Amino acid sequence: MALSLVDGILPVLALALGAASLLWLGIAGRRLGLRRILVYAVVAAVCTALLYVLAEVIFHWWNASLPRTLYLYSALAILGLQLASGLMAAPGTPLSRRVAGIAAGLGILLGLACTVNLAYNQYPTVGSLLNPPTATDDPIPAPADAGADRPAASESSWSPPSDMPGEGTVYRDEIPATASGYASNTALIYLPPAYLADPGAVSLPVLVLIHGQPGSPNDWLISGRIAEMMDDFAARHAGLAPVVVMPDASNASNPDWPLCMDTSVSDSATYLARDLPAWVQQQLGAGTSGAHQWAIAGYSFGGTCAVQLAANHPDVYPTFLDIAGENQPTDADGQQALLDTYFGGDKAAFAEQNAVDRFHRMAFPDLAGIVVVGREDKVYAPEGRQVYEAARAAGADVQFQELPGGHSWQVWRAGLENNLDWLCSRLGILEP
Template sequence: MSLTGTPFFLTSIVLLVIAVVLPLAIWSRIAGPPMLRGLARLLMLLFAQVTAITVVFVLVNNANNLYDTWGDLLGTDSHVAVAKDLGPDGMGGRQIKNQPRQIQQFRPADDPKVGPGVQMTNLKGRISGVVGEVYVWLPPQYNDPAFRNRKFPVVELLPGYPGSAKAWFGALHVAEQLGPKMQRGEIKPAILVAPRTTLLTGADTGCVNITGKVNADSWLTVDVRQMIVDNFRAGDQPHSWALAGYSAGAHCAAKLALAHPDRYRAAVAMSGYNDPALEPDSLAGKDPVLRVQSNPLHILKAANAAGRPPRTALYVSGAAGDGYQAGIGLQQLAKRPTTVTVHQIAANAGGHTTVVWRNQVPEIFRWLGMQLRA
């Protein structure tokens, strides 16, 4: 039974009803010695508590798309086939231009909560060694004959941790919000891509490459990126690509865009952080070297010191103590052609929640439309 499916949700509701009604019906009718009656009543109370907690968990999980599968929840799934040493560029000495096209079979998304038009595929990363699902949504203009010869910009969407690849579509309603606005010309049309980011048991990869553990950076910035170029009319130049993330995904978006200006032109970071150690389960945060190397502040400082400020545009939003200061830190370091726009969220806007990030979707995509071209 699927963790996020309707059958499991209904089953949890039925069990909760039984757990409430059962004690009312038989509490005084339980026979036997006092110890046995006490034990039976205790078990009924425990059953009621467990079913109540289960219903709350299901509601929260389905609303925020935290865990996709039982394997994600229980930590029994691994999506890493191999994690070779891929070197500083994350390519392992290989060139994408020399690789054959990787044509994928797509199918409608298996969860109706993501809305219409979202399709998915299971991708085996040829460079990263990662295996995972990737969700794709095409703008209304994609199948319009008037646009048949046009390539489209792409925005790669990253969730928080824990977080499902479909969270942007399910919890943030990104396609439902943007589809009509793109159709009316209010927002520039773009392909939306949401890859799996939960790759290891009980760990946030921090979107880094760690030999022998995971090549999360190469999965997102090489394999997923090239697969989209191979299968859709997507631009393949940096000015056609951007990242957007919230919470841990915001950290990843800023880090990857600054580290790979040859692959991405812009990034949106909502309620994120610079120091990966602020996420207790971050593999990057637990490694002293990676903690520094994967900090967007360090990446920007190093690029500036080398006389090569990245041609990267960042949009950072957050409340005080929840992303805003991280954005100010980056803004103070930015040297042309790097630009950093910081937007402060009101303290009473809703906290560190999907509601806050969902409300920002139209605004951030208007901004992205000004940064990207096909």
């Protein structure tokens, strides 16, 4: 289904239903008495405050980028659900009013879910919610034989066969940590139509995409609609698109996520800059013509990661796309906690690998990148500008882009899609 959950009539109806349900419960709830309603209001406030403490002080489920209005909506939803329960439990309540109370409670939950989804654009369509795209467990097809006279794939060198598939395919596979010892969950790999053709395109370029925190490679598939995005690009370019590799950046769900650096927690930088490229070149025959065929991109945590990899391994990733990343890796318990956990308290060891510090110390004339931020993102937008200014001062060829929206998929997906032509020019598919 292509019905949108982030614009158009459906979210308007969901929000209207939630508001109407709360209004009806407020009117009907007068029979419960003012004292009970005041108790419900206090309980709603206390529960919301407890949610804040659990989410942002104790467990760090999310950070300051969360729209604060969601706490207000949560409080209203808790109040409404209490009113619904009170009305249904009141002595002498007729069956029709009990049914209406259940329906109103469901309407409030639907409205709350809609406000959360509008804040992050996690599920852009009805189809992405009810029938999300999935990857296949089929074996990945062997790459095309390069032969002596077959150059790396580009629009100028590639002629698609008549029976080329119309769409690419997303596969699951394990990328071994031969050099790094990094523990990893399963990666996702998108192979474009040109790869799947017979004969297939030779040495396609590679785009490595890093997800956010919390998150997994599936977020690129479901919320980012990466297969649809790449298929649309391929349809305009004779079936050509990058091979897209979406690794697990959580260190197999380690409570201390890696920083895309080599630390005492894990050698995630070595995994992403050495193990992953070696596996892709050997198993997929992609990115074999040189570093100019490789780019790294990500959103939020993944954007920070992309900059770290580009600054520490420009010989592997000379092209990067930082979408709403931070100005440096952070820890919810503060910077000293990060230093203690990952670097044994050694600030110099952190600065040795931190991208902005490296930009201040070194020149990067061969590095190119784009920093994308949401115009309404009050947390990450200023930090993104700091990264941009540091990279530009270091001689990198960088751009800074502001898009409508906050810290959400509205920006994250558009940040990649809007820059696909630039990426593929850098990667060699399109003529510069």
